[in-house]
Amino acid sequence: MTLSVTNTLTGDREEFSADDEVLLYVCGLTVSDDPHLGHARLWFHADVLHRWLAYRGYDVRHVENVTDVNEKITARVGEREAWTGEADVAETFTAEVFESMRGLNLLRAEVYPRVSEHVPEIVELVERLVEAGYAYESNGSVYFDVTEFPEYGKLSNQDVEELEAQGEPDERSEKRNPADFALWKADGVSETAVREHAKHDHGAETPKGQTWDSPWGEGRPGWHVECSAMSTTHLGETLDIHMGGRDLVFPHHENEIAQSEAASGETFARYWLHCGLLSMEGEKMSSSIGNFWTVPDALEELGVNVLRTFYAGAAYRSEQALTDETVAEAEERWDRLSRTYDRAVAAVDSVDARAKVTDEDLREAVAATREEFERAMDDDLNLREATAALLDLTDAVNRHVDAVETADEAEGADDADALSGYDYRGLREAVEAFEKLGGDVLGLQFGAAGAEAGGEVELAEELVELVLDLRESAREAGEYERADELRDALEAVGVTVEDSSEGPTYRFE
RNA sequence: GCCAAGGUGGCAGAGUUCGGUCAGACGCAGCGGCCUGCAGAGCCGCCCAACGCCGGUUCAAAUCCGGCCCUUGGCUCCA
Numbered sequence: 001m002t003l004s005v006t007n008t009l010t011g012d013r014e015e016f017s018a019d020d021e022v023l024l025y026v027c028g029l030t031v032s033d034d035p036h037l038g039h040a041r042l043w044f045h046a047d048v049l050h051r052w053l054a055y056r057g058y059d060v061r062h063v064e065n066v067t068d069v070n071e072k073i074t075a076r077v078g079e080r081e082a083w084t085g086e087a088d089v090a091e092t093f094t095a096e097v098f099e100s101m102r103g104l105n106l107l108r109a110e111v112y113p114r115v116s117e118h119v120p121e122i123v124e125l126v127e128r129l130v131e132a133g134y135a136y137e138s139n140g141s142v143y144f145d146v147t148e149f150p151e152y153g154k155l156s157n158q159d160v161e162e163l164e165a166q167g168e169p170d171e172r173s174e175k176r177n178p179a180d181f182a183l184w185k186a187d188g189v190s191e192t193a194v195r196e197h198a199k200h201d202h203g204a205e206t207p208k209g210q211t212w213d214s215p216w217g218e219g220r221p222g223w224h225v226e227c228s229a230m231s232t233t234h235l236g237e238t239l240d241i242h243m244g245g246r247d248l249v250f251p252h253h254e255n256e257i258a259q260s261e262a263a264s265g266e267t268f269a270r271y272w273l274h275c276g277l278l279s280m281e282g283e284k285m286s287s288s289i290g291n292f293w294t295v296p297d298a299l300e301e302l303g304v305n306v307l308r309t310f311y312a313g314a315a316y317r318s319e320q321a322l323t324d325e326t327v328a329e330a331e332e333r334w335d336r337l338s339r340t341y342d343r344a345v346a347a348v349d350s351v352d353a354r355a356k357v358t359d360e361d362l363r364e365a366v367a368a369t370r371e372e373f374e375r376a377m378d379d380d381l382n383l384r385e386a387t388a389a390l391l392d393l394t395d396a397v398n399r400h401v402d403a404v405e406t407a408d409e410a411e412g413a414d415d416a417d418a419l420s421g422y423d424y425r426g427l428r429e430a431v432e433a434f435e436k437l438g439g440d441v442l443g444l445q446f447g448a449a450g451a452e453a454g455g456e457v458e459l460a461e462e463l464v465e466l467v468l469d470l471r472e473s474a475r476e477a478g479e480y481e482r483a484d485e486l487r488d489a490l491e492a493v494g495v496t497v498e499d500s501s502e503g504p505t506y507r508f509e
Numbered sequence: 510g511c512c513a514a515g516g517u518g519g520c521a522g523a524g525u526u527c528g529g530u531c532a533g534a535c536g537c538a539g540c541g542g543c544c545u546g547c548a549g550a551g552c553c554g555c556c557c558a559a560c561g562c563c564g565g566u567u568c569a570a571a572u573c574c575g576g577c578c579c580u581u582g583g584c585u586c587c588a
Contacts, residue, residue, distance in 0.1 A: 004526085008513090013526040029588060042588040072586060156583080157512055163584075165511090223586070245588030249513070252587085276514080277582065286587065313536080314522065318515085319581070325520055329537045336536090339550070376523095384523055388535035398551050405551095406544090480546055487548080498549050505550085 003056065003378045006317055008249060008272040009155055013380060016271065022053050023235040025269070026064040027227060027244030027252070028112070031093035032072035035100045036292035037322060038278040038285035044308060045275050045316035045381070046243050047106045051441050052377050062109040063234045065227060066094055069115040069220060074189045074209035086209045087116065100295035105304050105443045113230040115221060119212045122221045122229040125263055126183045134262040138174040140186030140217045146179045149258045155272065156250035181255050182222035184214060224255035232260065242269035246276055247284070276319040285322065293322070302327065305444050309334040312383040312442055333391065340394040341434045341446045344427050347401050351422040359423035365396030366429045373437045390438050397430050405501055460508070464495050468504050
């Protein structure tokens with residue numbers, strides 16, 4: 001079985017092929033605001049793609065850009081005292097992005113190139129396009145002539161004539177054709193552009209943003225060249241996979257193809273993968289609409305595992321809705337996975353490794369899970385189905401552990417450990433499946449809750465166990481009211497207690 | 510107006526590439542049972558039930574073709 005993906009270029013599901021090395025370019029974001037859960041959705045899916053390719057034995061070279069030159073950034077200059085220029089604003093939000101990425105447990109890309117550090121490469125690319133006749137200079141700006149590139153529109157199925165017809169015919173325009181787009185913009189950011197994007201009126205002085213010297217005079221890179229220049233610089237002329245949000249298909253990605261292929265004569269990207277949008281209240285989550293939830297806030301409230309489980313609840317190419325209900329569902333799904341994992345680990349730890357119990361049902365379930373998971377992932381990264389396979393395994397594990405516990409109890413064994421009929425190997429395989437498939441591929445962090453904080457957690461555990469001893473005494477004496485009081489008190493400070501036939505268990509919420 | 514994606518049960522969301530093995534994946538919510546002092550977790554069962562509408566092709570269509578309606582995204586910065 002090999003991976004197949006939906007390629008926007010052809011609109012079809014295609015078998016993925018590549019050499020040992022996969023060149024993956026992900027369209028990152030403009031650092032003009034806090035990253036929100038819509039951005040994180042793309043990051044997540046790019047991350048899982050990266051992980052899955054690695055699982056399949058590819059060496060993944062993953063590059064993700066940071067756009068730190070943009071009028072939206074310029075528009076925020078002055079909002080804070082430290083923001084004296086475009087670079088200050090960009091620096092603040094770039095730091096936010098990296099922190100969010102760390103929090104989301106994303107595999108690091110090989111490099112996160114910034115526009116501000118690639119202006120020479122951008123200028124070089126624009127020069128090449130001018131020389132080749134695909135672009136022209138006009139009043140110090142440079143535009144790409146879409147009529148010179150016959151394949152323009154092939155990604156998004158746009159018709160150049162149709163686009164031309166839409167454009168306002170403006171005699172005074174610097175552009176030859178209405179659909180032409182800027183590669184290089186003369187001077188700094190215009191006042192109107194800043195005013196359009198500015199959230200607050202901040203003083204009389206209008207920031208112009210950074211400018212760089214070029215053969216056409218002082219100016220700034222256009223909106224789409226950055227990705228062409230940076231991807232070529234770091235990965236070469238032909239990418240294996242180019243991934244981005246669906247809202248970028250036109251014009252951004254269409255223009256990238258035009259620039260890159262006109263300049264190199266080579267295919268720019270072999271597979272175009274587009275991630276569906278995250279909606280909230282029926283609209284796409286967006287900074288400009290204001291219906292967003294920032295990544296740091298969401299991580300704080302839900303935690304990385306719930307968030308990742310949420311994203312894994314829908315295929316990358318579908319839209320996904322963020323509502324109280326869908327979040328609650330993700331919480332339940334994650335809890336179920338993590339509880340079962342903990343339970344399996346506890347069972348493995350308690351068993352006598354020499355025991356030779358085998359449980360065919362359990363082992364078959366593990367094998368089936370692995371097979372189904374791989375099939376689902378290869379099938380255009382069907383994460384919902386892959387997660388479903390893991391959830392199926394929780395049934396088998398719980399059934400097995402339940403059965404053994406019940407049997408131990410029936411025998412009245414006080415030395416349950418030695419007698420237990422756990423399938424040691426089967427459970428180990430199950431634990432490994434959770435760690436490999438759920439952990440390595442989906443990026444979930446099993447069993448990490450207690451390991452994170454170290455010493456403090458240990459102390460907390462001892463204290464909780466102390467209280468639980470008291471509660472057990474109360475229960476043995478039949479003082480259930482007292483026992484419930486203690487349980488409620490623990491719950492109030494974030495410790496959930498659950499009784500089982502082998503004594504109480506607890507977890508920190 | 511043009512381009513694109515999509516419309517499947519109370520919710521959410523697979524399945525559409527290659528028509529039958531698929532109608533009821535996985536999950537959530539709800540209901541019942543087992544277990545339990547209670548609760549929770551877990552297990553078992555139920556949820557009497559959905560493929561936007563209208564045609565067509567076919568022995569057979571959620572899946573292919575045509576038309577229509579609706580939603581979302583894009584056509585301006587946007588993951």
